[in-house]
Every structure is written in structure tokens, then in C-alpha cells.
Amino acid sequence: MKSRISIQLPSPFAQIPRHPILYPDPSPIHPLPTLSSTSTTPKTPRISIFAKREDQGSPLASAGNKYRKLEYIVPDILSQRPKYHYHESHPTTQPLPGPATILVTEGALQSNHTVQVAALARKLGLKALVLLNRDTGGGYKTSSAPGFFAKLGNVQINKLLGAEIRMYNAEDPEATDAQPVLDELVKSGQRPYWIPGGASLHSLGGLGYARAAFEIAVQESECQLGGSGHFDFIFVACGSGSTVAGLISGFKLLERVQMSSSSSSGESSWPQRSRNIIGILNSPTKPREYHEERVLRFARCAGELIGLLDVEKEITVDDVHLDDRFVGEEYGVIDEETRRSLSMTAEMEGIVLDPVYTAKVAAGMMYRVQSEEMGRYAQTNGLKEVNVLFIHTGGQAALSAYFDRVM
Incomplete structure (x- = not known):
């Protein structure tokens, strides 16, 4: 039997009450080999894409990323x-x-x-x-x-x-x-x-994905990643904002814990580069700057609760990376790009996305991994392989309401 994965949180984060809603084991991370091979071209380094299945994280109805937030x-x-x-x-x-x-x-x-x-x-x-x-x-x-x-x-x-x-x-x-x-x-x-x-506006809304950062770090070793050994880019939907914010604050705390552990053991300073968390915006209603300020505020709120000592210095606007090029015409409207993304992921990997959030994330991710950005990143950091994580936040149940637009 597979041993249960243990997530070790530092204090005071570990003392914050949490009510289990998710499965005891983390939501699975698995490779997307067809999308990976499609993304690797002579102009790019080797691209290895994985999916974290938050849509399979809970036994309750329509499993998805909100259950992780609701636990706290x-x-x-x-x-x-x-x-x-x-x-x-x-x-x-x-x-x-x-x-x-x-x-x-x-x-x-x-x-x-x-x-x-x-x-x-x-x-x-x-x-x-x-x-x-x-x-x-x-x-x-x-x-x-x-x-x-x-x-x-x-x-x-x-x-x-x-x-x-x-x-x-x-x-x-x-x-x-x-x-x-x-x-x-x-x-x-x-x-x-x-x-x-x-x-997201709930005072505890960012804690679930701060914990997810520690979970992802543990799972990285199981994925046997090449290159840097961790996920270089993490793509996730940005709607109300606390999923992205929680990841930012969680990884900040994780990096501080790892640096402290490295220093106390007499090793050189922590060698890993920070993971690039990319929030793909899904609505054109507000400008990107509005969402950046909101995510920064949520990340600092979560960071203060989980034990970051000076959130104003440790989490800055430079940590917030949002992409507004794939918002489409309106929130909840399927444009041609979103439709292609839905079909591509289903046909290539057998994975069904939702029409409002994750299809736009997949579109943004595929555009960026096939761009010159990945080549520049690999060259700058001396990598022959770039590891990418796509967080599937759920939402497939909405597809039936879009019966006239997804076929």
C-alpha cells in the first residue's frame, strides 16, 4: 500500500485550525505527455507539463479549489x-x-x-x-x-x-x-x-492555497522532475484572487523555512530559484492592475497569519504575475480560443476542463510554453528542461449549461 504523504507546516501555520474536507492524500499530480511533446519545439527547451487535479481533491459534490479554502x-x-x-x-x-x-x-x-x-x-x-x-x-x-x-x-x-x-x-x-x-x-x-x-474576501480565504504550496513541494519529489527539480512555472486561474495569493504566500514561507534549514545544517544558502506563479485572469471587467492590488493584499493577509515576519517586505508587487491576454469577451463567455483549448485538452489528454476558468488557463499556459519566454528562462538559468504545473481547479459541472457553445 502506498504510504500516506505527510505535509509538515511550520508554526504558527500548523496551529491554525483546519477541518478536513479534502481526501487524506493530496490531490494527484500527473504528467501530460502529449501536451508536453507538442510544446517542445526546436526553438524551446524540453517542456514537461503536469496537472494538479484539484477537481479530484474531495469526495463532496463538484470537487474543486473552493473546498481547500473552506477547510480553514x-x-x-x-x-x-x-x-x-x-x-x-x-x-x-x-x-x-x-x-x-x-x-x-x-x-x-x-x-x-x-x-x-x-x-x-x-x-x-x-x-x-x-x-x-x-x-x-x-x-x-x-x-x-x-x-x-x-x-x-x-x-x-x-x-x-x-x-x-x-x-x-x-x-x-x-x-x-x-x-x-x-x-x-x-x-x-x-x-x-x-x-x-x-x-477570497474572507479573512481566512488564502490559507488553503498557502498550505497547497507545501503540498506541491512534497509532491515534486514524487514527480521525478528533471531540470531544476521543481516546478519552474505554476499556472492557475485568477478570479476572486485568493488561490493565486495563497500560493504566493505559501511558497514565500516555504522558501524561508528551506533557507533556514539549509543555514542551520551548515550547507550553502538554498539553491533553488523561486517558482513562477502565473495567474491567468478570466474576466475583462476590471483592469489587471486592480487584480494585482487585490492579490497582493490577499497574499499579505495570508502571509501574516501563517508566520511571515514582515509581509510588506517579503511579499511585493513583483511577486504578483497576472496575465490578462486570455480573458475573452466577457466573464463566462466561451470565445473561439477557449473552445479550442477545451477541445485540445480533451482530445490530447482525455481531460475535461471547465468553460469559465481552466480552459482559459490552459490557453494561456500553452501560448506561453510555446513562446520564446521558455527559451530565455532556460538559457538564463542553465536549464535543458522546464517544468510546468497546471492547476485544474474544477468546474466541469457547468459544461451542460453551455451545451450550445462547446460543440
Whole structure:
């Protein structure tokens, strides 16, 4: 039997409460040989692409990256006096007089996050209320069958999970401020716990992917990587921002731990170069600079919690690398480039991506690994092989809602 992988976190990170939602073993990392060979050309070094399957990380419905974030939020949900349940527009909300009885969250019509919150609620024996905005992005507006778009995919799964669903248009007040809904629930005797979209604005939202950094580092040795021996580039979706932010803060702490260990053992300073974390933006609604500031803020918030001593100096804007060239026309809209990426990954590797996030990440990754960037990086660092990790954050359940655009 395969021995269980142990993730060793330093203090104070190791002391932060976490409620297991993921499988006991890390989500698998496996090679993508066809995409790797396609990406290696006479003008590039050898490219070795791997996928980390966050879409296979949990036994709960529609496994994906939000469960990793929620693991650190559950202890607060179940505590006798939750501290982080407030709506971001009303941060003075009083602590709940007891554990939460209902989880409330928001998202676009085909939000993966809302499904994972609803599934978690059922697992914890709680109720779930999801607020879905039809006008977030262009998925609903550009569908040839908007009625079906509002019923299939993640909407259907939310219903199967028994969540109460409320749909809004952009002009509805609740579309931008959920506090009246939370007040309504309190008056009816409920104790609502608010989880913002993507869990990124939650104070604990970045911790899950800070832990993932340590997990990836342990798995790197199992992948028997050539070249640098670690993943030189890590490509991941950047939507609400805390997945990228958590990885940045986690790897910063990991590098500090490794340098400290190297110094105490009398070895030379830690020789490995930092991993390049590339967030592929999936929406053109806000400029890249807005997302960079947001990711930097989230990374520093997580870094402070996990034990970085001076986050202002240890995490800077130079650590935030976001690419906005693959956002497409609108959030949730499948353009031709996204469609090609979906088909390419399915046909070459038998892997199904989602139409909103991971298909755009794959498009951005393939463009960059086939560019001169990889050659320059390899030459600068004396490498004959560049190792690339694609983080599959899930979301395939939304595909059925896009039945008229993915074929």
C-alpha cells in the first residue's frame, strides 16, 4: 500500500485550525505527455507539463479549489461565537450567539463556489442559501437558450443539494449587498454565516492555497522532475484572487523555512530559484492592475497569519504575475480560443476542463510554453528542461449549461 504523504507546516501555520474536507492524500499530480511533446519545439527547451487535479481533491459534490479554502473557514463556522461571518460591506456585524445554522454565499449563475458551499453545508448538517446573479458576466445574456442556462449545470446541482436559490438581476439591490438577506434570516431565528464569492474576501480565504504550496513541494519529489527539480512555472486561474495569493504566500514561507534549514545544517544558502506563479485572469471587467492590488493584499493577509515576519517586505508587487491576454469577451463567455483549448485538452489528454476558468488557463499556459519566454528562462538559468504545473481547479459541472457553445 502506498504510504500516506505527510505535509509538515511550520508554526504558527500548523496551529491554525483546519477541518478536513479534502481526501487524506493530496490531490494527484500527473504528467501530460502529449501536451508536453507538442510544446517542445526546436526553438524551446524540453517542456514537461503536469496537472494538479484539484477537481479530484474531495469526495463532496463538484470537487474543486473552493473546498481547500473552506477547510480553514469551517472551524469558525462551527465555533460557539464565529468571528468572520460578517458581510464585507458591513464589517461591524456582531458575533453570532452560537454556531451558524445556515451558510449564505453568492456567485454568478453557474458559480462553482456556490455548489461547494452548498455541499459543505449539507455535510455539516446546515442549511444553504445561494444568491445567484444572472448578469455577472455574459453567460446568461449570450446563451441561445437562457432559460436552460438558468436551470442546468451548477444551478441544477445546487437544487439537488437542497440549497435555497435566489436569482437576481444587476439592478436588484440584493445583487450588490446581501446584508438585507442576512438581516431577514436573523429575524426569522437563523444564525447566518456569510461566505463571500470565491471565499477570497474572507479573512481566512488564502490559507488553503498557502498550505497547497507545501503540498506541491512534497509532491515534486514524487514527480521525478528533471531540470531544476521543481516546478519552474505554476499556472492557475485568477478570479476572486485568493488561490493565486495563497500560493504566493505559501511558497514565500516555504522558501524561508528551506533557507533556514539549509543555514542551520551548515550547507550553502538554498539553491533553488523561486517558482513562477502565473495567474491567468478570466474576466475583462476590471483592469489587471486592480487584480494585482487585490492579490497582493490577499497574499499579505495570508502571509501574516501563517508566520511571515514582515509581509510588506517579503511579499511585493513583483511577486504578483497576472496575465490578462486570455480573458475573452466577457466573464463566462466561451470565445473561439477557449473552445479550442477545451477541445485540445480533451482530445490530447482525455481531460475535461471547465468553460469559465481552466480552459482559459490552459490557453494561456500553452501560448506561453510555446513562446520564446521558455527559451530565455532556460538559457538564463542553465536549464535543458522546464517544468510546468497546471492547476485544474474544477468546474466541469457547468459544461451542460453551455451545451450550445462547446460543440
